[in-house]
Amino acid sequence: MTLNSEPTNPSSIPPTTTEGTVAEASEPSVLDEGTFARVKEPRGASRLPLGDGTWHQLARQYVWVQLISSGLVLAIVVTAMLVLTLAFGQTWAWIPGGIISAILIWTIVITPRQARSYGYQLRKDDLVFRRGILWQRVVAVPYGRMQLVDITHGPLDRGFSIAQLKLVTAAASTGVVIPGLTQQAAESLRDTLIDVAETRRTGL
Template identity: 60%
Template sequence: MTNSPEATTPDSTPASTTTDAGYDRIAEPRSENRLVLTEGVWHQISPKYVKVQFISSGSFLLVVIAATLVLTLLMHQLWAWIPGVIMTVIIGWTLAILPRQARSIGYQLREDDLVFRRGILWQRFVAVPYGRMQLIDITHGPLDRGFGIAQLKFVTAAAATGVTIPGLEQATAETLRDHLVQVAESRRTGL
């Protein structure tokens, strides 16, 4: 599902206000034994996340290739081909599967918690109860700012439940942060 103004949270507050068209559906494994959460609406990250990751990883790939060529051709260090080729293959594979990985990332606002999912081969589902959220942080680097996206990070008392949702539109991240802070405060007062 895409982020849309019609999607609402349990408290009937708009979940997002993005104008960027997202993916048409969340990517899931085809196996019958996959983790499934059918109820609710899945919100996805912006396709701009893939562009930012391509630029970032592609730049690193160019540095690896340049270093390998300098070491082998100018300095006659033939051993440099081994790590250079290995790193090039790994980065190339990462770039090849990146669009599908991005389509598998999503979050769902439920009545008592936020559920985050990512992954196709290694699926991860994390439910973060609203009342347990201690910190909600928005971060974005220079490339993220250039493309208008941000990361939203939730911190709870348990380190294992820390969740980072990458590639959210800036406006969506801010709206979601404000809403989650409000809901978390109301849930904590009831504890």
């Protein structure tokens, strides 16, 4: 059984055939609609290589969700600092508040670049997920080891029509959460992974 990384149907990932094979594709997949064009890599020569195959990325709306979330937290922290300082004379609030604000500002600055470092690849026997620029992580999840494929999204995610997909395996350390997928991509990917995982477990 093989799993091709380039599906045929532009509106969904194609289902596996009776032999467990995913057909070749000549049209773009729903996984690549509204996403970034290329995985961002570190500049160093010792970086983890991308390797061969098609890498799918996160939806562009994911950046806006992260920026809005971090911006709201930053606004709350700054407001709390001002209230404690002006209303109660607690000038010490600027120390922890300043540290938290600096971290949040840095997070906002690197969010677009960080989001482009996420990528996942559908290979013959597993799904490979990578993320990070300073701290890189690459995880390969065998299809036959998947026990649960879960989709979650909060109010802000729903407003931007994105969701996150969680892959649960027997070993907790190999679990993967892919954030920032479009709703259609998350649902299509979930259905295909479930079909392939069931085929692998039954030995077909």
